[in-house]
Amino acid sequence: MPDMLEVTAYALQVLLILMAIAIVTHKNNGTIIILIAVFSLVTASLYVINKAPDVAIAEVAIGSAIIPLIYVISISRQREFIVLDKAMDDFIISDNSFTGVGYIFLKRFTDFYHLELNISNDVRLCSLGAGRDQLLCEETNVDLIITKDEDTGKYILKGKESSILMNKLKQMAKDYEMIEVVTFKDRDFGD
Amino acid sequence: MIRNGFLLLLLLVLFSVFYFSLQDLLEFQKTSASYFLEYGLDETGSSNLVTSILLDYRLFDSLFEAGILLIAVSGIIWISKHEIEEKNAEFMIDKFKTPDLFVTFSRLVYPLMLAFGFYIIINGHVSPGGGFQGGAIVATAILILYYIDAEKETNIKLIVTIEKYLYLTILVIASLSFFTRGTFFTNIFDPGTFDTGTQSIYLIVLNVLVGFKVALGLWTIFTAFLKEGR
Numbered sequence: 001m002p003d004m005l006e007v008t009a010y011a012l013q014v015l016l017i018l019m020a021i022a023i024v025t026h027k028n029n030g031t032i033i034i035l036i037a038v039f040s041l042v043t044a045s046l047y048v049i050n051k052a053p054d055v056a057i058a059e060v061a062i063g064s065a066i067i068p069l070i071y072v073i074s075i076s077r078q079r080e081f082i083v084l085d086k087a088m089d090d091f092i093i094s095d096n097s098f099t100g101v102g103y104i105f106l107k108r109f110t111d112f113y114h115l116e117l118n119i120s121n122d123v124r125l126c127s128l129g130a131g132r133d134q135l136l137c138e139e140t141n142v143d144l145i146i147t148k149d150e151d152t153g154k155y156i157l158k159g160k161e162s163s164i165l166m167n168k169l170k171q172m173a174k175d176y177e178m179i180e181v182v183t184f185k186d187r188d189f190g191d
Numbered sequence: 192m193i194r195n196g197f198l199l200l201l202l203l204v205l206f207s208v209f210y211f212s213l214q215d216l217l218e219f220q221k222t223s224a225s226y227f228l229e230y231g232l233d234e235t236g237s238s239n240l241v242t243s244i245l246l247d248y249r250l251f252d253s254l255f256e257a258g259i260l261l262i263a264v265s266g267i268i269w270i271s272k273h274e275i276e277e278k279n280a281e282f283m284i285d286k287f288k289t290p291d292l293f294v295t296f297s298r299l300v301y302p303l304m305l306a307f308g309f310y311i312i313i314n315g316h317v318s319p320g321g322g323f324q325g326g327a328i329v330a331t332a333i334l335i336l337y338y339i340d341a342e343k344e345t346n347i348k349l350i351v352t353i354e355k356y357l358y359l360t361i362l363v364i365a366s367l368s369f370f371t372r373g374t375f376f377t378n379i380f381d382p383g384t385f386d387t388g389t390q391s392i393y394l395i396v397l398n399v400l401v402g403f404k405v406a407l408g409l410w411t412i413f414t415a416f417l418k419e420g421r
Binding site: 054056058061062070074 | 239241319320321323327328330331334409412413416417
């Protein structure tokens with residue numbers, strides 16, 4: 001009869017290879033993070049079977065706790081699209097809920113790129129004059145600024161020219177009469 | 192297709208290199224492993240042979256290992272440094288609010304994790320574990336603290352300064368043996384005159400210092416990640 005521990009070790013090694021292939025081929029980021037955590041748990045049990053408990057403790061602490069948590073933080077930060085609403089009328093919120101024309105338009109846009117739409121009306125930032133909009137985009141994490149042209153009644157969306165997302169936004173805005181997309185030219189830094 | 196074949200060939204070559212070097216290592220292991228098993232406890236005062244190698248026989252290597260973490264931390268801080276003070280917008284709706292279940296559970300687990308981390312650090316010379324492993328667990332506990340309270344402010348500068356001084360202290364304590372035994376980087380207490388109980392004091396002190404250094408280093412790394420883009 002074969003040794004039980006040896007059979008377990010071989011089974012875990014096969015599982016390890018399967019996990020590695022799954023991590024490479026999977027598409028969903030959240031699932032990949034879980035798979036990485038499970039991968040290092042399996043590795044840790046292999047270390048224990050091979051009589052290296054010291055290394056196993058380090059593997060569990062680093063591989064299945066710290067690294068997944070850092071991945072979770074960085075992925076959740078990347079998927080935000082932050083809009084600063086300076087117009088403050090029914091463009092975004094009508095009837096006390098997010099059903100305004102602008103919100104539906106922006107939601108369609110962010111869903112296309114699988115981003116999280118996050119709308120801010122921070123008083124501190126909104127009180128800055130229109131001349132500082134470009135500075136605002138560069139120095140904070142705001143991706144898009146909504147303002148209203150009082151003469152024509154058009155809503156103007158401002159964003160950085162270097163962002164690839166803005167081209168798509170311009171294309172989508174063609175269907176809407178009341179929306180105009182403006183981009184800032186990039187300034188040279190570091191002179 | 193050719194590229195894939197090339198990759199497969201590379202993997203095969205790597206595998207054979209590792210396989211044959213393992214054969215050589217097995218020869219070498221017979222002599223050195225038996226030496227550590229026989230004299231490890233008497234010479235270093237540590238029943239955990241991994242700790243006896245890390246903090247006594249190969250302490251010189253361990254010091255540079257600790258130095259590598261310090262360099263990595265300073266590199267990450269340098270990369271994530273922002274010239275302009277970021278003024279970030281406050282949100283109408285915060286979509287990344289931690290679920291209440293997770294917060295409650297973290298509050299229960301946090302003290303246990305901290306206690307387990309300290310246990311592993313202090314017991315490094317008798318049971319599996321040691322400064323690095325325990326420090327990583329303590330750092331994980333601190334990371335969970337950020338999930339409980341996202342608004343928590345940390346002074347990175349202070350943490351890095353403490354870490355630097357801890358590293359200098361480790362260097363000083365490691366070289367103290369020059370004055371008592373005449374050689375650098377080994378136990379302060381001579382195994383000829385002191386018993387293993389007295390020798391373990393030195394191991395506990397060094398384990399605690401390394402543990403705190405690692406915990407502070409990892410804390411700095413993920414604080415830099417948390418600050419990015421918020």
